Structure formats: structure tokens, C-alpha cells
Amino acid sequence: MTYNKEDEKTPVEPTPPVTSAKPEEATPPVKKILGLVLGLALTLGLAGTASASSAITNVRFDNGQTSKDCTAGQTLSVTFRVTVPAGEVAELGQVDVLGDALAPELPVSLGNELGLQEGPHDVTATVPCPQNTGYYTVEYRTAGIFGGTRAVTMTDGVTSVGTFGSAIRVVSSTTSNSTVGTTSQWDQLMAMIAALLAKPAPVVPPVVVPTVNPKCTLIAPFLGAPSGTYSAAGTQLQSVLLLDNPYSIPALRPGSNIPQGFRGVQTEAALSSYLTTYSCR
Numbered sequence: 696m697t698y699n700k701e702d703e704k705t706p707v708e709p710t711p712p713v714t715s716a717k718p719e720e721a722t723p724p725v726k727k728i729l730g731l732v733l734g735l736a737l738t739l740g741l742a743g744t745a746s747a748s749s750a751i752t753n754v755r756f757d758n759g760q761t762s763k764d765c766t767a768g769q770t771l772s773v774t775f776r777v778t779v780p781a782g783e784v785a786e787l788g789q790v791d792v793l794g795d796a797l798a799p800e801l802p803v804s805l806g807n808e809l810g811l812q813e814g815p816h817d818v819t820a821t822v823p824c825p826q827n828t829g830y831y832t833v834e835y836r837t838a839g840i841f842g843g844t845r846a847v848t849m850t851d852g853v854t855s856v857g858t859f860g861s862a863i864r865v866v867s868s869t870t871s872n873s874t875v876g877t878t879s880q881w882d883q884l885m886a887m888i889a890a891l892l893a894k895p896a897p898v899v900p901p902v903v904v905p906t907v908n909p910k911c912t913l914i915a916p917f918l919g920a921p922s923g924t925y926s927a928a929g930t931q932l933q934s935v936l937l938l939d940n941p942y943s944i945p946a947l948r949p950g951s952n953i954p955q956g957f958r959g960v961q962t963e964a965a966l967s968s969y970l971t972t973y974s975c976r
Contacts (some may be wrong), residue, residue, distance in 0.1 A: 751857025
């Protein structure tokens, strides 16, 4: 047997041929990068075209205040301020009293066939007063689709909501007249004052002060002269009568020598005529 030094070498395993990776195994990182870029672009695009909803701010009841008391069964009138931004529209409005255990009121159409356009608008709605006493929150919603189809439900298009806490206070009917609130009592007082001012003032007849004829004053002190006798008072009475009419007492006419002072039939007749003429009775 022949010995060969080449046999002492350690055998070497053959090296497999180097092959390139499959194309599809090299592309996943590229796909991920492209996906991230595309997602970011879509996100930015959507954010850039997002719509702003309308702002529902002020609430005002028919008493001019931001809250009102009522009794169960009453219907309140309330006005909301709806500000529509550019590129949007409010086509439907819906009011709801939170906590009254009832569904929201049915949606109502806002504005004309185009709805409420850009800018502020005052929208009036009716609100039912809940059955149970307490404070309630009023909520108002709008919905609209800018351009094209008109919104038909409160979930169509861009929706907005305004919430006003403790806007309604329900009081019992037995205490409503005295506890409905300072504003209502003030309104009632002002209405009473206006009603009183509207009534015509009563016509007060003028006070007529009777005037006394000086002729009556002149003869009054001598009316007590005794009849059928001579007296100083009778003389003075006859002097007043003769001064007014010298021929009123025939027996004492001018040129007569009969003394004055006797109150007889002629004096009585002259006195009666005097009193009647000057309305002394």
C-alpha cells in the first residue's frame, strides 16, 4: 500500500454557490416607507379639508332672559344664535330638553331652500316645559350639507350642538303665581301700572261756590223785625225796601207823612217782591 501525504489533509466541505435574494424579499422596507408617506399625505389632505361646524351661542327666552321659570304643560318660546362659518350651511334645527325623559323635538327646516348661509342667525323654537319640577338643560342642534343634496336627518353633513345648563326651571302650579320669578312679578306690576295709566282720569265736577247777592246781605239783618208792630228793625227794613224802590210801600211813598217802622201788609208785600227779585230765598 502506497502512502500519500495528500491523504493527511482534512477534507473541506464544498462552498455552496452564492445566489442573490429574491426581488420580493428586498422590497418590504420600501413598501412600508411608501405606505407611511401615503398615509401621512392622506391625513394632511383630510385635515386640510375638514369642515368647521356652526357655533350655537346665545339663548334667549320670550322674557328677554337666558333662563325662565314655567309650570308643567306650558310651551316656551326660545331664540338661539347660530353662526354659520364659510363653506357650511345649517339646514335642520332640533331642540331637546335634557332629563325630561322625552325624545327630542322633531327637526325643523331652517332658512329657505338653501338653509342658513354664512353669518349669524337668530333661530326661534318652541320648548315644552317638563312635567317634573327642577332645573333642566336645553340643547339645540343643527345639521347641513354644503352644496348638492339637502340634509334630511340630524346626522347628515356637518352637525353642531349648543348646550345651555339650568335654562329652564319647572315650578309647581300652586306656587307659580308667587315664585315664578322676579321678572314675571315685575312684568305683572308694570302691566298693572300701564292699565291704570291707560284709563281716563275721572271727571271731577267743579266746586260751585254759591254767590250771595249783595242785596240779600243788605236786608238780611232786618228780616227779624216783628210783624204788626212798630220797631227800629221795622224802620230799617222799610228803609232798605224804599231805597231799592221808593214806591214799593204805597203808604210810605215820597211826600207821605206816615212814620216808618210799622211792619204791615204793604211792607210784607214789598219784602216778598224784593226777596224774589234778588233770589234771596
